[in-house]
Amino acid sequence: MVMRTLWTPQALLPTGWARDVLLSIDAQGRFSAVQVAQPEASLAADVERLAGPVLPGLVNVHTHAFQRAMAGLSDGYSAERSDNFWTWREIMYRFLAALDPDDVEAIATWLYIELVRCGFTSVVEFHYLHHDASGQPYRDRCELSLRILRAAERAGIAITLLPVLYAHSGFGGAAPTPAQRRFIYDSDGYLRLLDDLHSRCQPGRFATPVRLGVAPHSLRAVTPAELAQVIAGISRLDPAAPIHIHAAEQPAEVQACRQTLGAPPVAWLLDHAPLDSRFCLIHATHMTPDECDRLAASGAVVGICPTTEANLGDGLFAAPRYLEAGGRIAIGTDSNVGVDPFAELRLIEYGQRLSQGRRSVLSLAGESVAGTLVRRVLAGGAQAAAQPTSLLAPGARADLLVLDGDSPDLQGRKGDALLDALVFSPVASPIRDVYVAGRHVVQAGQHAAAAAAKRGYLQTLSRLL
Numbered sequence: 466m467v468m469r470t471l472w473t474p475q476a477l478l479p480t481g482w483a484r485d486v487l488l489s490i491d492a493q494g495r496f497s498a499v500q501v502a503q504p505e506a507s508l509a510a511d512v513e514r515l516a517g518p519v520l521p522g523l524v525n526v527h528t529h530a531f532q533r534a535m536a537g538l539s540d541g542y543s544a545e546r547s548d549n550f551w552t553w554r555e556i557m558y559r560f561l562a563a564l565d566p567d568d569v570e571a572i573a574t575w576l577y578i579e580l581v582r583c584g585f586t587s588v589v590e591f592h593y594l595h596h597d598a599s600g601q602p603y604r605d606r607c608e609l610s611l612r613i614l615r616a617a618e619r620a621g622i623a624i625t626l627l628p629v630l631y632a633h634s635g636f637g638g639a640a641p642t643p644a645q646r647r648f649i650y651d652s653d654g655y656l657r658l659l660d661d662l663h664s665r666c667q668p669g670r671f672a673t674p675v676r677l678g679v680a681p682h683s684l685r686a687v688t689p690a691e692l693a694q695v696i697a698g699i700s701r702l703d704p705a706a707p708i709h710i711h712a713a714e715q716p717a718e719v720q721a722c723r724q725t726l727g728a729p730p731v732a733w734l735l736d737h738a739p740l741d742s743r744f745c746l747i748h749a750t751h752m753t754p755d756e757c758d759r760l761a762a763s764g765a766v767v768g769i770c771p772t773t774e775a776n777l778g779d780g781l782f783a784a785p786r787y788l789e790a791g792g793r794i795a796i797g798t799d800s801n802v803g804v805d806p807f808a809e810l811r812l813i814e815y816g817q818r819l820s821q822g823r824r825s826v827l828s829l830a831g832e833s834v835a836g837t838l839v840r841r842v843l844a845g846g847a848q849a850a851a852q853p854t855s856l857l858a859p860g861a862r863a864d865l866l867v868l869d870g871d872s873p874d875l876q877g878r879k880g881d882a883l884l885d886a887l888v889f890s891p892v893a894s895p896i897r898d899v900y901v902a903g904r905h906v907v908q909a910g911q912h913a914a915a916a917a918a919k920r921g922y923l924q925t926l927s928r929l930l
Contacts, residue, residue: 468492469903470512472505473867475879476519477839478857482880486519487512490863494674494902498859515867516897517875518883520839521855522586522864523806524846526768527709527747527797529591530573530613534926535560536802550715550777558644560929562598568925569594570612575922577620578912579804584894586864586901588622589797589850591680591709591747593629593648595658600646602654607661618671619914621906623864625850627680627709628662630655630695636685636725648682652694663702674862674902676851678707683714684722684730692738707743707851709768710734713756714748714779731756740765745795745849750780757783761792766849768795771812772803781816785826788841795845807887807894810838814888835884867898869910 469490476486478499485505489498505514535557564572573590580588590613596602603609610628617624631648632655634641641649650658659679666677679699681687687695692710699706712730713719722730731752734740744765752760760767769782777800788794796809803809814834817826829837847855854864868875872895874886887894899907906912 470509471515471519472503472508472512473515473517473519474505474870476857477521486857488519488857488863488865490903494863494904495853496857496859496861496863499857517868517870517872519857520584520866520868521843521857522866522899522901523584523843524587524589524795524850524852524855525580525585525798525806526589526745526766526795526846526849527591527770527799528576528580528588528801529593529799530576530616530801531561531564531569531594532557532799533576533579533801534568534572534922534929535800550779553777555644561594561647562644563929564594565598566603566608566612568929569609570616571918571921571925573613573616574619574914574918576801576804577617577622578915578918580798581620581622581899581901582896582907582910582912582915583805584866584896584899585806586623586866586899587625587674587846587850587852587854588617589625589627589678589707589709590617591627591629593631593680593682595628595650596647598647600649606658607665610658610662611665614666614671614675617675618673619918620912621673621901621904621914623674623850623852623854623862623901625676625678625707625852626662626666627678627707628655628658629680629682630691631682631686632691633686633688636721638688652691656694656698659698659702674852676707677703678709678851680709683711683718684726684733685718689726689737696739705743705851707745707849709745709747709849712746712749713751714774716751716780719751729753729756731760735759735763742848743851747797748774748779748782750774750782752783754783754786757786757792758790761787761790764793766793766795766845768797768849769809769813770797770799771809771816773797773799773801775812775816776800776802781820782813784813784817788827788829788837793845793848794841795849796842805894806842810835810842810888813838833881833885835888836881838888839884863900863903865900866896867900869895869897
């Protein structure tokens with residue numbers, strides 16, 4: 466049964482750009498039909514005319530929601546001139562020690578509203594904050610996971626929840642530090658958490674789409690045996706569930722992995738883990754050329770987080786080689802010092818231009834840079850989230866973005882020229898409306914829950930800061 470029909474002057478379909486497109490949405494929030502060459506003059510009276518071109522909704526494949534409230538707190542003067550990822554991590558540990566469940570929900574709600582207003586219709590939460598400030602489990606071990614799911618529900622964004630197994634402070638099963646006490650689970654406790662969440666994430670339990678996966682944090686935080694337990698545990702519950710892991714983010718991590726496991730992280734995973742389309746490796750910044758080529762052939766996705774990687778001084782992902790080898794990519798906002806998907810794409814390309822001294826580095830297959838990147842992150846994001854999204858086609862979830870047809874930056878632009886304007890224009894992305902599972906979540910740039918969420922977020926900041 467068709468519940469609503471939308472018309473747009475142009476839309477990005479799997480087959481390319483099309484004119485005068487009708488999008489029919491059923492009662493389950495999925496596209497039931499997509500018809501092209503339907504001129505506006507021929508439309509029935511009950512068809513909703515959209516105010517601009519339409520794109521599929523985007524997926525944010527990697528975020529730690531609570532870190533949104535840290536933005537700007539770790540960027541002051543460093544007298545030692547040795548500030549890096551590891552010193553930033555100590556600031557993060559001190560910050561999270563003060564968070565209570567209400568804070569976690571307030572921060573996540575505000576972040577998710579920001580994300581959906583910028584064009585992310587799905588988010589993948591890499592959720593490793595499990596326990597109270599003393600390191601003890603809450604009465605309900607799912608407490609903070611449920612707060613994240615409620616935040617997504619309030620924001621109207623689809624979510625893939627990845628509870629994190631974080632068992633050790635370093636390679637070789639090193640004991641966790643006191644600062645990590647809110648993260649830590651042994652594998653048995655983690656599998657019990659996973660079972661509980663699986664029963665609570667069934668379809669229809671939340672007003673927004675929810676998917677459950679797993680996130681063994683990294684090879685420094687889980688042993689090979691624990692990694693195998695996590696993969697087996699989620700495969701028992703859902704053989705198609707996504708599996709995400711940090712890998713090769715920092716040179717020190719790569720060196721320690723070589724010393725302990727005999728290979729760098731990506732090579733070790735390729736040789737010892739069943740890497741396939743279920744997997745998303747986050748960052749994968751420091752790979753050898755051989756790792757890059759083998760990972761591209763594996764079917765796994767790499768989750769690139771350009772703004773966070775720049776903020777932390779992580780380095781540049783080997784995007785030209787990886788994409789030319791057919792590798793799959795997606796984007797994430799990680800520590801949430803940036804929340805605009807098109808700014809993330811711009812930084813991927815600009816980083817390559819700065820390092821190589823030339824322009825249009827990532828333009829492939831006759832496409833513009835923006836065309837190359839947008840199409841690939843749409844496909845890679847949906848795969849990494851294991852959600853039926855980012856596609857304007859029958860059967861896909863009705864997640865879509867309506868661009869502002871009156872935006873000066875879009876005037877006279879057709880087809881991929883619209884994507885070029887979105888990625889490389891100097892102002893905020895002109896997203897006018899956002900639909901998630903057929904629900905009109907953002908209308909004319911406004912989100913109905915934004916005012917209340919902002920008040921809650923500001924109250925939380927006042928207490929924390």
